[in-house]
Amino acid sequence: MKLLSGILIALSITAAPVLWQVADHHLAAPEPGVDETGPLRAEVAALRNELTQLKGRVDGLDARTSLGLAASAAPSEPQNQNPIASDTLKDAFAQVVLIADRRSANEGLTVASPSFLASVFGPPRDDLNDDCQPPTNQRLIELLAIEDVGPIRAQMIRPALVSLRQVFANVQVFEPELYDRIESAGSLCVRLIRGSSSSASAHAFGLAVDINIDGVLDELADGKTQLGLILLADFFRKEGWIWGAGFGREDSMHFEVSRQKIEQWRRQGQI
Template identity: 45%
Template sequence: MTMRLLPAVILAAAVLLAPVLWLVLPRLLAGGGVSLPGGGTESAEISGVIIENLKQEGQILELEAQVGELKALVEELQSRLQRLEAAVARGGLSPDGMVREGDIAPDSNIAASEYTQVALIFDRTNFNNPLTVATPGFIVDLLGKPRDTLSDDCQPMTNPALKQMLVTEQVGPVTVTMLRPAIESLKTVFAEIRRTDPKLHDLINTAGALCVRQIRGTSGRYSNHSFGLAVDLNINGALDNFTDGKTQMGLIIIADFFHAEGWIWGAGFRREDSMHFEVSREKLMEWRTQGLI
């Protein structure tokens, strides 16, 4: 199961280091030149041109004001990379970032706050491939409407056939109301998370599952929560910011387990929603073939 934590951290480190190098390199050049692979050096004249251009654009003053903050962020990234290397040494991750099949020793030193740290999601709009979203229209054709009238607020489900499939259960660390096949699938996801990272498993909370309502900002378009096929999760009660393109480390980790089970992650939506997980079109068709829905 591919872990996307390493690419996210490495990309963030590159972004943070780039402006520091942009500031420091011209000064090194001004101080006598920098050796090139062929043995030559940049002339003082070229160095002066580079520095002059930066001054004209006002970039040096702006970067100098940010150097302290950038250094602190780089040190934090280095610390995270060291923890990842420690995980590799423990056997928790293989060098290529893959989760091993055997039991994985958790890092007891990881604090809850580490799981709620946020990072940019690398290539997030392609995360869900090859899974595809089950659109509201597709689900209505497959299962029927959960109720006829909708609003922005949660309302009871009135469809008798769907109501018969609704179950409320404690699943791993959360209690949710969803369709029976979704509950069983969620059990598989949480069992794998618990086996791999029991500390993270115990920090997972729910921000809601069944909620028969329209997608906010639309009129009459069902949210996937309306069918009992979606769940919102948070880490240790800390809600992830909506549509900022970033997400909590804990959510990045658990997203791989949901993907393997055939669920869509909301971080891949155009409007990033990292707390949201929903059953994919492919998983629904699998359940239909098995006679589960």
């Protein structure tokens, strides 16, 4: 930009005398018999206009150049010749913070109730308890798979694995530092919902995964969570997953497939 300004100024200074000479020649007293009202006067007026515009551009460029020189002449602080790239959030992903307005975290999505899941898949097994056990429901067994879905390995039904892989693919693109710090706290676990004596957890159907940052488990029902999980929640929600932070008893490391997503898979013949 400075080079361009210098060139324009130089050209302007060079051209100005020539234009003044031409204007002066045309503005001299007219010879006898010459009609000043003809094309000559229009040409002179055009030259005057060009000179005025040129002077304005030269003045403006000169002012910019002066400011640039003043700035470069001002003392400056020593600069690091090899600056280290940094992300202000990079070291804050594991920080525990309050969850703002958590009860509206799943707005627009519906939790798949245990009765709904049982109507779609059948009970995962007949003798559920609070411990993780293998499924005995043959239809569910045939839908299950164990796969790497990006930063973690999970055991879930196949449509859920595909969807989860998409969630993490998006995270890798938009939050690569966060992606590198994601760890799993479990997926398939055929058991009862905590505190229930009859209802199966979404984990029991291969429809839920627990996530943590840097291997640190979120504390249940304290209304707080890791900053990284708050960021992840938006990626999950856009893919049609429910965030456990919105439950009556906050469980923010928990993500499960919404009823809408399951109904979509059923319409498509995936389950």
